[in-house]
Amino acid sequence: MDEDEVGTVDVPEATVARLPQYLRALAELAEAGLRTVSSEALAEAVGVGSAKLRKDLSHLGSYGTRGVGYDVNGLHRQIADRLGQTTPWNVVIVGIGNLGHALAGYGGFATRGFRVVGLFDDGPHVVGELVNGLRVRPLADLGTVVRPGEPTIGVLAVPAEHAQGVCDRLVAAGVTSVLNFAPTVLRVPADVDVRKVDLASELQILAFHAQRRAVRAALRTPLPNPSVPVSDRVGEVV
Amino acid sequence: MDEDEVGTVDVPEATVARLPQYLRALAELAEAGLRTVSSEALAEAVGVGSAKLRKDLSHLGSYGTRGVGYDVNGLHRQIADRLGQTTPWNVVIVGIGNLGHALAGYGGFATRGFRVVGLFDDGPHVVGELVNGLRVRPLADLGTVVRPGEPTIGVLAVPAEHAQGVCDRLVAAGVTSVLNFAPTVLRVPADVDVRKVDLASELQILAFHAQRRAVRAALRTPLPNPSVPVSDRVGEVV
DNA sequence: TAGATTGTTAATCGATTAACAATC
């Protein structure tokens, strides 16, 4: 691979999504004192195939040695670098309800290179509250925390009906990366990156698979309950 | 498409992951009084292309009318049916810390067909606590809540180091669908379905993209700060 | 040198997209 500027050569999206998993596994291996790891062993730790792992790493330019494996610390540094984790990223959380509260206190952010620097909410009962050492501020203060210089990630934990409005204010304040927990589609300018976590959706996908397994099991063992025909058990529409 | 048993014909995974979004959009349209919707309009509401939407729906057998569009209520019922949402699914949450607490109180589950029926934790300070109307129980009680008859989804909100052990107990109790919030790979039998939500990972992916945008912007406008060469700004490894 | 393991090639699979014939 060319000796190119970091971040210029395209890394496939599917690979990007796995980099955090590799990074975490490498951190654990380093913790355990391992100096070197084979693609086979690292892949096993992450739960993917070794061919996929090697292909993924090849997109980074990679630092393996044939016949030996990868240097655990070297590869860790390489991936951390690609994820922009040499310096911590600032994170602001908007919407300090149930979920926002939990996110504000989530230890996993700090240990993986993120620093929660602001909590925002416009609810009169919430503003001024102290959460995990940070005072909740009104949204009007967004501009004082989000600084044009240092990139800031905005986390949206507001109800669906407020999500677009709050997102617009984040974008106006200069936020170009948004993690959206509200079950709504956000409209943003082309230079803003939005990722979505939809908790109920995850359960619905599990439910789909569970139902499919159940129906298939029922078809393999026809009519275990003779009084209920298989086709009535799921309720066909129309 | 064949008039086949619900759940027998294979629906592609990418399509399954979008069904919850379609369902939610249809619910909003029905709420707004719409009787009929075109693929163009529904796709716009969900933020996908109309060709993709029509292809997705074609996997369900679909209920559109050429020249007219889709019947909002009919399609809603059809998708709800496929997601197994004719009756609510039981959900147990294990690990009532920061995140588990928030999930126990998350309103979005109930409105989308899920019923939280059990909260579990072995922490002496947590057991017995009343959270959102449910008493937190010790893990030993899992068997009394997870009943072989009705399928139950297990939500794992414990620290990474306990995740595998707790997961094993969920599986032993008969849970075959698991939503894992711990940043660990879970080993489960082949008949158990695991989905993972890794909050820090989501931020890391956003950070990767943000860094890539920043590097590219810097390369387009070479050396805006003449004292710092571009290649030093990101810190090449080795 | 012999054994191990990477990085890459090529085949395969699945998902997306545009275009349009079918049909209301």
Add this chain to the structure above:
DNA sequence: TAGATTGTTAATCGATTAACAATC
């Protein structure tokens, strides 16, 4: 009938996988 819109086809794109030559 004319206009609208679906459902499907075929082309394209991206991701996965297995196999192996390169090389430590």
